[in-house]
Amino acid sequence: MALPPHASLGEKSWHYCYLIICALIFLFLIAPILVIIPLSFNTEPYFTFTYEMLTFDPKGYSLRWYDNILTFGMAEPDRPRNNAWWDDVWANAAWFHAFKNSLIIGIAATTFATVLGTLAALGLSRPEMPFRRTIMALLISPMIVPLIITATGLFFFYAAAGLAHTYLGIVMAHAMLGIPFVIITVTATLTGFDHSLSRAAASLGASPVTVFHKVILPLILPGVISGALFSFVTSFDEVVVVLFVASYDQQTIPLQMWNGIREQISPTILAVATLLVIVSIALLTVLELLRRRSERLRGLSPG
Amino acid sequence: MAMANKPSPETETTLVMADGQPLKKALTRAMRRARLRAFLLVIPLLAFVLVTFALPIGQMLYLSIHNPVFSDYMPRLTAYFNTHPEEGVPNEEGFAALVLDLIDAKKNRTVGRVGTRINYDRAGSSSLFKSSARKAAKFKGPSYKESLLEHRQDWADPKLWNVMRRAANAHTFDFYLAALDFTHDANGNLIKVEPERRIYIMLFLRTFMLSTLIAGLCLLLAFPVSHLLANLPLRYSNLLMILVLLPFWTSLLVRTTSWITLLQSQGVLNDLLVAIGLIGDDGRIQLMYNQFGTIIAMTHILLPFMILPLYSVMKTIPPSYMRAARSLGATPFTAFVKVYFPLTIPGIGAGTLLVFILAIGYYITPALVGGSSGELISNQIAFHMQSSLNWSLAAALGAILLFGVILLYWLYARLIGIDNMKFG
Numbered sequence: 001m002a003l004p005p006h007a008s009l010g011e012k013s014w015h016y017c018y019l020i021i022c023a024l025i026f027l028f029l030i031a032p033i034l035v036i037i038p039l040s041f042n043t044e045p046y047f048t049f050t051y052e053m054l055t056f057d058p059k060g061y062s063l064r065w066y067d068n069i070l071t072f073g074m075a076e077p078d079r080p081r082n083n084a085w086w087d088d089v090w091a092n093a094a095w096f097h098a099f100k101n102s103l104i105i106g107i108a109a110t111t112f113a114t115v116l117g118t119l120a121a122l123g124l125s126r127p128e129m130p131f132r133r134t135i136m137a138l139l140i141s142p143m144i145v146p147l148i149i150t151a152t153g154l155f156f157f158y159a160a161a162g163l164a165h166t167y168l169g170i171v172m173a174h175a176m177l178g179i180p181f182v183i184i185t186v187t188a189t190l191t192g193f194d195h196s197l198s199r200a201a202a203s204l205g206a207s208p209v210t211v212f213h214k215v216i217l218p219l220i221l222p223g224v225i226s227g228a229l230f231s232f233v234t235s236f237d238e239v240v241v242v243l244f245v246a247s248y249d250q251q252t253i254p255l256q257m258w259n260g261i262r263e264q265i266s267p268t269i270l271a272v273a274t275l276l277v278i279v280s281i282a283l284l285t286v287l288e289l290l291r292r293r294s295e296r297l298r299g300l301s302p303g
Numbered sequence: 304m305a306m307a308n309k310p311s312p313e314t315e316t317t318l319v320m321a322d323g324q325p326l327k328k329a330l331t332r333a334m335r336r337a338r339l340r341a342f343l344l345v346i347p348l349l350a351f352v353l354v355t356f357a358l359p360i361g362q363m364l365y366l367s368i369h370n371p372v373f374s375d376y377m378p379r380l381t382a383y384f385n386t387h388p389e390e391g392v393p394n395e396e397g398f399a400a401l402v403l404d405l406i407d408a409k410k411n412r413t414v415g416r417v418g419t420r421i422n423y424d425r426a427g428s429s430s431l432f433k434s435s436a437r438k439a440a441k442f443k444g445p446s447y448k449e450s451l452l453e454h455r456q457d458w459a460d461p462k463l464w465n466v467m468r469r470a471a472n473a474h475t476f477d478f479y480l481a482a483l484d485f486t487h488d489a490n491g492n493l494i495k496v497e498p499e500r501r502i503y504i505m506l507f508l509r510t511f512m513l514s515t516l517i518a519g520l521c522l523l524l525a526f527p528v529s530h531l532l533a534n535l536p537l538r539y540s541n542l543l544m545i546l547v548l549l550p551f552w553t554s555l556l557v558r559t560t561s562w563i564t565l566l567q568s569q570g571v572l573n574d575l576l577v578a579i580g581l582i583g584d585d586g587r588i589q590l591m592y593n594q595f596g597t598i599i600a601m602t603h604i605l606l607p608f609m610i611l612p613l614y615s616v617m618k619t620i621p622p623s624y625m626r627a628a629r630s631l632g633a634t635p636f637t638a639f640v641k642v643y644f645p646l647t648i649p650g651i652g653a654g655t656l657l658v659f660i661l662a663i664g665y666y667i668t669p670a671l672v673g674g675s676s677g678e679l680i681s682n683q684i685a686f687h688m689q690s691s692l693n694w695s696l697a698a699a700l701g702a703i704l705l706f707g708v709i710l711l712y713w714l715y716a717r718l719i720g721i722d723n724m725k726f727g
Contacts (some may be wrong), residue, residue, distance in 0.1 A: 011635060022531045025524050029606060030546045033553055035571060039564060047564045047575065048574045116348040123344030128337045133346060137716055142356050144712045146664020148681040149701045152688055153359030156366060176355040179348065183304045197637040221323035237554045240666055261563065261671055270564065273557040284545065287552075 040270035041062065041067055047267065065271040069095045072268060095272065098256040105167065105252060106235040109174035114228040116175075117182030122185070122216070125190035135185070143180035147240040150177070150187060155244045165247040173241045178231025189223025189294070222294035226287055233283065360705070367698035371473040372420045376413040377404040381471040390468070390491060391461045398448035398458075402439045412677075423693050424466045424477075424486065433455050465491055478699035503683070503700065510679045513598065513656040514662035518609075518655045520602045525609035525654065526647075533617035551607035559668050562600040566672065567589040592674030600672050605661055609654040616650030653719045660711050664704065680704055 003015055043062040044050050052060025073094030077084050089096055123129055124136055142150065154173055155164070163169030193216070199295035201211045217224075239254035246255065253272070260269050318326040374381045379400035387393065410416035418432030435455060442450045451458050469477060469487065480486065480493070484501040488494045495501065528547070532540045550558065565571045568587045576582045590596060620643065628638035668683035673682070680700060687697035 014635075018527060019531075020526075022527050025528045026543065026546045028524070028603065029550050030636065032558065032565055032603060033550060036557075036561050036564055039571075046569070047567055048569060048571050111428060116351060120345045120348035126337070128334060129345070130338055130343040133716075135349060136368060137712075138357070139352055141712065142352070144660055144715075145360070146358075146666070146681060146704060148664060148666045148684050149360065149363070149705050149708075150356065152697060152701050153361075153363040154355075155688065156694070157359035160362075172355050173602050176352060179352065228499040230314040231554065237556070239556065254554065254556050257560070258667070258671075261353065261556075265563070266614060269560055273554075273560050276554050276557050277549075279555070284548055284552050 004279035007045045012242045036270045037274050037277065040267060042267055042270075045267060047265075047270070053195040068268045069093075069267070069271055069275075073097070075254070094251075095253070095256060095268075096251045098251050101250055102236055102254075105170050105174060105250070106232050108167075108171045109178055110194065110228050110232040111180050112171065112175040113178035113231040114224060117227060117231075118186050118220075118224050121183050121186035121190060125187050125193070132169045139183055140180045142177050145175075147238075151244040154241060158245050164245050167250060169245055170242060170250055173245065174238060175231075176237035177238060178234045180225035181230035181234060182224075186220060186223045191219045193219060223288045226290055229283055229287060233280075266289040290294045327447070349411055351508055351613065363698045364702050364705075366695055367702045368476060370420070370470075370478070370695040372416050373467070373470040374473045376408050376411070376417050377401075377467075377471070379404045379465070384468050384471045390465060392459055392464050395445070395448045395652075398451055399445070402447045402451060403444060405432070405436040405439040409440065419692060420470055421463070422465055423481070423696065424470070425463055427457075428463065431455055431463075462488075478695045479703075481696055482699040482703055503680075506678075506680045506683055507703070510663050510681075513594065513601075513679065514659050517598060517601050517605060517662045520598070521606050521609040521658045522655055524602070524606055525613050526651075529610050529613035529617050529650075532614050533620070534622065547607050547610050550603070551611075555604060555667060558604050559600060559671050562603065562672055563591065564594055566599070591672050592675040592677070594673070596672035596674065597669045597677035597679070600666060600668050601662060604668060605658045608657050608661060611651040611659065613650040614638060616647055616653070620646045649719070653715075656711060656715045656719070659716070660708060663711075664708060665694040 003012060007015070025230070037048070038053065039047065041063065042050065042053065042060045043060055043064065049175075050060050054060075055188075070089050070093055074088050074092045076085075076088060120139065124132060129135075150173075154169075158164040158166075158169050163172070197219075198211050198215055201210070201215045206214065236252075237254055239252075239258050242250065242252050242255045243258065246252070257269060257272060260266070320326055320329050380397070383393070383397050383400040387397065405414065408417055414432055414436040415429070418429040418623070421428040421432065423579045430438075435451065438454045439451075457463060463489065469475065469491075477487075482503050484496050484504050485493055486496045532543055532547075535543065563570070566592075567573070568589060570590075572590060573582075577584050577587070582588065624642050624646070625638050628642045629635070633641065651683060663679070664681055666685060669677055669679045670682050670685070673679070681704070684697045684700050684704070685702070687693045
């Protein structure tokens with residue numbers, strides 16, 4: 001990107017203008033996410049920087065909103081913090097309850113979506129698959145169809161099928177929403193897959209199951225894992241379907257945030273949001289490591 | 304026919320397997336088995352998606368043309384309407400059917416739902432049905448028409464009877480008409496609703512315009528950034544890519560919360576503007592709960608969906624093309640317009656369509672930062688699902704939106720191909 005030495009003055013000034021524009025756009029992308037992190041340590045119940053915060057006065061910062069994540073919804077939050085207090089957190093704290101639900105639903109839906117999605121991607125990536133494009137289009141469509149429409153349909157369907165307000169119903173819905181991501185990432189991995197490897201294994205006497213376990217799976221594993229991560233994030237982030245078909249018992253973190261923003265918005269939301277940003281940084285790191293591993297395995301030059 | 308006695312070349316040169324069967328036949332069978340095996344792998348998922356996705360949406364579409372509330376809970380009156388097709392206020396026989404149905408509906412606690420159903424088309428009917436049903440049990444004798452009219456004069460309104468007559472048809476396109484701001488007048492003619500109630504066409508148009516604007520803004524912001532990412536050495540571009548991928552991976556609600564924090568009238572942006580003296584403390588700008596809030600938050604949220612496809616296309620354009628154009632005498636501007644830009648069009652198409660498709664179905668962000676002037680059609684669907692409980696209208700609005708999305712999806716599949724969809 002460096003300018004050649006013969007660049008004219010106009011070109012030079014345009015080049016620096018361009019770099020500044022890019023920097024501003026990057027700022028637009030990242031600043032809203034970073035700005036909530038310091039604000040979540042605010043002592044005051046405000047959504048803006050106080051004078052104490054700007055002068056880095058320790059009095060301006062506190063962990064009270066993080067503490068509030070634990071105490072919100074508890075029966076007796078002011079008791080001494082012994083084992084009984086922690087039992088109260090485990091049983092009653094609203095955010096903790098939502099976190100447990102998000103984790104249970106997310107893991108169940110991801111497992112379901114990854115197993116079924118990987119099997120289907122194996123079938124879809126075979127050249128002899130009939131109606132390939134049509135079926136692919138149908139399987140991807142949950143990602144494209146607006147969530148509000150899917151949620152409306154599920155609302156009526158679950159009411160009739162007795163699946164409303166059940167964990168099973170939400171797990172099924174989230175698995176369905178995660179499947180397109182698994183299909184896309186796994187088929188993308190399989191396009192670079194050399195099918196003569198599995199033929200070679202078969203000709204050496206391996207059963208189809210052995211071929212899958214020893215040859216195919218290790219090679220497509222990065223695609224499977226990143227598909228699973230996508231589908232987990234989809235479930236962990238999904239609120240519209242949960243809003244329509246869940247009751248309080250199945251309240252997830254996004255739904256609790258949604259209720260928090262609509263009813264009594266307090267900086268506790270910012271504390272939760274900060275924790276979620278840390279989770280996304282962790283996921284991003286895992287994904288980047290996977291990408292490097294798969295590039296190394298395929299003998300591509302490392303980035 | 305002269306050829307008939309000549310042995311056909313096929314039988315003469317047929318290759319056979321070790322067990323004697325023709326190779327061609329064995330190959331066809333093997334191909335069929337391979338097809339079946341591929342299909343079997345897909346079957347479980349296909350069945351799952353059909354049941355949890357296609358079936359519910361089909362059911363919703365059916366609900367938009369089928370609302371049996373009235374015909375189920377008011378069977379006698381429905382039968383009366385079927386045998387007496389004339390319009391207007393009926394005679395004693397019709398009123399008798401109405402009163403007996405009201406008494407039953409009261410007993411089965413369904414009168415509220417019937418009242419709500421009529422209330423969609425005629426305001427105030429909900430309370431009319433409830434009070435009349437309460438009263439109906441006390442009516443003595445056959446002069447039902449007189450007693451009911453004595454209770455409430457509304458029952459002499461021919462418009463009410465025409466509304467009930469139409470509601471008695473379980474299969475109806477009335478909800479689609481309502482979703483397009485049409486209704487029936489007292490004589491059953493199709494008319495537009497009163498100007499102040501024409502909201503759906505306006506909302507569909509607004510959804511379309513805002514999505515176009517958001518897709519345009521995303522393109523404008525994504526283009527320079529993608530160009531930079533595609534042309535920097537990998538060392539740097541991988542680092543900068545984190546700035547794109549982190550928002551992409553961050554929860555939608557977290558990003559919406561961030562924008563609420565920034566845009567509030569007591570929020571960070573307004574405070575900053577006050578601090579540097581651009582506006583006074585009493586002149587804080589309303590940045591949120593209007594269209595501006597929706598546009599800026601959705602542009603931020605959807606921007607990575609534009610950058611990623613654009614980047615992957617720009618990555619494949621060799622830098623030597625631009626150098627070649629320059630060395631042949633093109634100015635930087637001409638080289639960009641004639642050489643570089645045309646090569647990025649597949650990426651522009653993919654990104655714009657993707658952002659547009661995602662934007663027209665957005666619900667969460669407009670609901671939280673949009674206020675009433677920034678709400679989109681999805682918010683009305685949610686309103687009818689959760690508050691007004693006019694589910695058939697919600698389904699009809701959803702069906703129109705779905706039709707638009709499927710059209711765009713088809714376009715996407717034709718122009719770009721679903722196989723080319725990638726993330727990260």
